[in-house]
Amino acid sequence: MSRVCEFTGKRPMVGNNVSHANNKSKRRYLPNLCTVSLESERLDRRFRFRISAHALRSVDHVGGLDAFLTKAKDEKLSDRARKLKRDIVAAAG
Numbered sequence: 001m002s003r004v005c006e007f008t009g010k011r012p013m014v015g016n017n018v019s020h021a022n023n024k025s026k027r028r029y030l031p032n033l034c035t036v037s038l039e040s041e042r043l044d045r046r047f048r049f050r051i052s053a054h055a056l057r058s059v060d061h062v063g064g065l066d067a068f069l070t071k072a073k074d075e076k077l078s079d080r081a082r083k084l085k086r087d088i089v090a091a092a093g
Contacts (some may be wrong), residue, residue, distance in 0.1 A: 001035060001050070003030055003031060004031075004078070005031055005033060005050070005052040005054075005055050005078070006049050006050055006051055006078040006080065006081050007049070007051045007052075007055040007059070007068070007072065007078075007081060008031065008052060008058075008076055009052070009060075009075075009076040009077075009078075010031040010052050010054070011031065011073060012026070012028045012029060012030050012031065013053040014028055014029070015025065015026075015027055015028075015029055019046050023069045026067075031052045031053065032052055032053040032054070033050050033052055034050070034051060034052070034053055034056060034057060035048060035049070036048070036049060036051060037049075037063075038059065038065040038075070039064075039065065040065050040066055040084070040088060041065075041066055042066050042080050042088050042091045042092060043087060043088060043091055047065070047084060049080075049081070066088050066092075069081065069084060069085040069088055070085065070088065070089060070092075071084060072085070
């Protein structure tokens with residue numbers, strides 16, 4: 001399972017651990033991924049996603065899964081999320 005957010009595309013970043021003596025060693029900054037179940041109101045179903053905590057707050061802020069996916073750009077979404085977006089748009093009208 002990759003460490004990539006399905007909604008925002010956040011991935012691990014690379015940086016340095018810097019000691020008090022200014023010695024540097026490589027490290028990875030991992031995104032804060034959570035496995036959550038989100039409900040689509042238009043499809044009346046629940047879906048499990050592995051998304052970052054930042055994306056979860058964005059979903060709540062925008063007004064739910066349907067509103068977030070309809071506004072989201074396709075390039076950042078995973079294949080599963082992109083397919084769900086198509087289904088939600090088709091169910092809307």
